Amino acid sequence: MRIIVDKSRCDMHGDCVVEVPELFDLEDDADEVTVLDEEPPEELRGKAERAVTVCPVAAIKIEG
Numbered sequence: 001m002r003i004i005v006d007k008s009r010c011d012m013h014g015d016c017v018v019e020v021p022e023l024f025d026l027e028d029d030a031d032e033v034t035v036l037d038e039e040p041p042e043e044l045r046g047k048a049e050r051a052v053t054v055c056p057v058a059a060i061k062i063e064g
């Protein structure tokens with residue numbers, strides 16, 4: 001599984017960070033979200049899918 005964020009779409013809403021802090025972070029000076037683990041273990045798939053669902057601009061995708 002690989003998490004891909006379309007950084008041109010990300011508007012820093014932070015919903016993914018609130019929902020899944022294990023995988024996403026917003027750093028103070030950043031202008032886009034940080035994916036903490038782009039190839040997370042399979043047991044985090046449900047949480048990664050949750051982030052896809054909550055992103056209001058559909059910027060998050062899962063491959064694999």
Ligand code: SF4
Pocket residue numbers: 005009010011012013014015016017024033054055056057058059060
């Ligand atoms: S929820 Fe979507 S728009 Fe918001 S920070 Fe995460 S990827 Fe970016």
